Amino acid sequence: MGKTFDIGLESLTAGPLPANRRSALAMPSGPAVRGTFFLETFGCQMNDHDSEKVAGVLMSRGYRQVESADTAGLILYNTCSIREKAAQKVFSRLGEYRTKQAQGQVIGVLGCVAQQEGEDIFERAPWVSLVCGSASYSKLPELLAQVEAGNQRVTGLETDTDATFETEMTRRDNPWRAYLTIIEGCDKACSYCVVPYTRGPERSRASNSILREVRQVAELGYSEVQLLGQTVNSYADPTSRKMRFSELLLAVADEPGIRRVRFTTSHPKDFTQHIVDAMDAQPKLCNHVHLPAQSGSTRVLRAMQRTYTREEYLEKIAMIRGARRPISITTDIIVGFPGETEADLAETLSLLDDVKYDAIFAFKYSPRPHTPSLSMNDAIPEEEKSRRLALLQEKQREIQMERHAGFIGMAFEVLVSTKSRKENHWSGHTTCHRVINFTSQETALLGKYVQVRVTGMTPNSLVGEHA
Numbered sequence: 401m402g403k404t405f406d407i408g409l410e411s412l413t414a415g416p417l418p419a420n421r422r423s424a425l426a427m428p429s430g431p432a433v434r435g436t437f438f439l440e441t442f443g444c445q446m447n448d449h450d451s452e453k454v455a456g457v458l459m460s461r462g463y464r465q466v467e468s469a470d471t472a473g474l475i476l477y478n479t480c481s482i483r484e485k486a487a488q489k490v491f492s493r494l495g496e497y498r499t500k501q502a503q504g505q506v507i508g509v510l511g512c513v514a515q516q517e518g519e520d521i522f523e524r525a526p527w528v529s530l531v532c533g534s535a536s537y538s539k540l541p542e543l544l545a546q547v548e549a550g551n552q553r554v555t556g557l558e559t560d561t562d563a564t565f566e567t568e569m570t571r572r573d574n575p576w577r578a579y580l581t582i583i584e585g586c587d588k589a590c591s592y593c594v595v596p597y598t599r600g601p602e603r604s605r606a607s608n609s610i611l612r613e614v615r616q617v618a619e620l621g622y623s624e625v626q627l628l629g630q631t632v633n634s635y636a637d638p639t640s641r642k643m644r645f646s647e648l649l650l651a652v653a654d655e656p657g658i659r660r661v662r663f664t665t666s667h668p669k670d671f672t673q674h675i676v677d678a679m680d681a682q683p684k685l686c687n688h689v690h691l692p693a694q695s696g697s698t699r700v701l702r703a704m705q706r707t708y709t710r711e712e713y714l715e716k717i718a719m720i721r722g723a724r725r726p727i728s729i730t731t732d733i734i735v736g737f738p739g740e741t742e743a744d745l746a747e748t749l750s751l752l753d754d755v756k757y758d759a760i761f762a763f764k765y766s767p768r769p770h771t772p773s774l775s776m777n778d779a780i781p782e783e784e785k786s787r788r789l790a791l792l793q794e795k796q797r798e799i800q801m802e803r804h805a806g807f808i809g810m811a812f813e814v815l816v817s818t819k820s821r822k823e824n825h826w827s828g829h830t831t832c833h834r835v836i837n838f839t840s841q842e843t844a845l846l847g848k849y850v851q852v853r854v855t856g857m858t859p860n861s862l863v864g865e866h867a
């Protein structure tokens with residue numbers, strides 16, 4: 401697992417994490433160990449990747465990462481606010497940390513709840529010393545210096561910065577797939593969504609900087625990269641090169657050593673034929689597009705301010721289905737948006753039938769602070785939202801069973817990422833982002849690409865054997 405630590409590892413004074421892990425776990429709860437940090441992350445892949453960069457910033461300042469909050473000198477909590485439950489979790493976790501400050505431990509709140517609640521966090525949890533949103537992470541070294549100097553209420557809450565968060569070193573968690581943020585923030589204004597408030601305006605990263613990082617991760621042995629952005633396909637290269645998103649995809653795939661390129665999340669409005677053309681031209685671009693619909697009803701889409709109709713969304717699907725190879729399509733759906741009628745729900749259910757998604761992520765609408773939909777009438781009762789969610793999930797289960805049954809007997813290339821505790825059992829992802837659990841008599845398969853023949857299925861995964 402040496403690859404878990406990458407860019408600039410050699411320059412670290414800290415030892416590798418497994419040793420730290422052991423010492424942290426072995427140590428009884430007690431006074432803070434200066435120069436150590438514990439970092440817990442909730443939320444989306446962008447948050448996960450931000451944490452990898454935050455850990456990199458800390459490690460390049462000489463901090464060691466530990467796996468337990470017990471005695472960590474610095475406890476950081478990278479938070480999510482997308483639905484109410486996620487945000488509530490933050491305050492209950494902070495409650496657990498109440499006694500930590502007295503033991504000399506410093507507590508910081510990062511991410512979307514930090515940005516959303518700002519200095520109010522100090523009122524609700526006075527034992528917190530640092531509150532910093534993602535748009536201020538470029539200032540982290542400066543903010544950390546203030547925290548180290550004993551400052552009690554350090555904040556990074558500006559979102560009017562045009563800086564993207566780039567680091568000299570990133571401490572990557574996933575040893576097989578390297579995440580790279582190419583665009584931060586969001587300029588869309590979906591009426592239910594906190595992200596434009598919590599992550600600030602859209603800022604695209606320079607194409608040459610992205611390509612430089614791709615080269616670095618390829619040299620470290622990563623063969624799969626995933627480009628990230630809340631609206632990744634709204635990428636607008638700020639350099640004079642003015643690379644289109646589709647051109648950037650091709651340039652990333654051209655870097656020596658790169659074998660798979662993924663990107664997420666695409667906004668339907670900015671999804672163009674150029675992207676499909678690039679996928680047709682370059683097989684290293686994975687057979688998968690995540691294209692959140694949110695609803696199948698044009699009336700609800702309008703209330704959500706999604707900027708497309710059902711028909712326009714279906715045109716984008718037709719564009720993807722027109723590719724020369726089968727591309728798997730996944731989506732996000734919200735049920736129970738204020739005023740959603742039975743007829744609207746029926747349209748969402750029929751969208752599932754029309755598109756036959758490979759997977760869906762469905763959520764019950766959750767009212768969020770600052771958002772326009774907060775003041776909309778006709779809230780749907782919680783039990784009714786649950787009923788609608790169950791209907792959607794049942795329909796999708798049937799669709800996936802049918803799709804998966806069609807894969808039996810087919811062979812897929814899998815990047816092996818997990819060794820099961822059961823002997824000879826492994827799992828990994830196909831290019832179309834399906835999980836296959838499979839058996840193989842070979843050993844040392846982790847990180848390798850192998851051909852797997854599908855022999856069975858469940859609604860959520862495939863079962864197979866090494867071909």
Ligand code: SAH
Binds near residue numbers: 482595629665666765
């Ligand atoms: N930028 C991405 C999505 C980011 S949030 C996009 O535009 O597609 C991930 C998903 O959370 C969204 O696609 C949406 O389905 C869901 N979501 C966002 N706000 C929500 C809310 N207030 N209630 C319930 N689900 C929400």
Ligand code: SF4
Binds near residue numbers: 630
């Ligand atoms: Fe939220 Fe819409 Fe932006 Fe996605 S595109 S992050 S749903 S505002």
Ligand code: F3S
Binds near residue numbers: 442
């Ligand atoms: Fe959550 Fe923020 Fe991501 S609200 S989903 S962590 S952008």
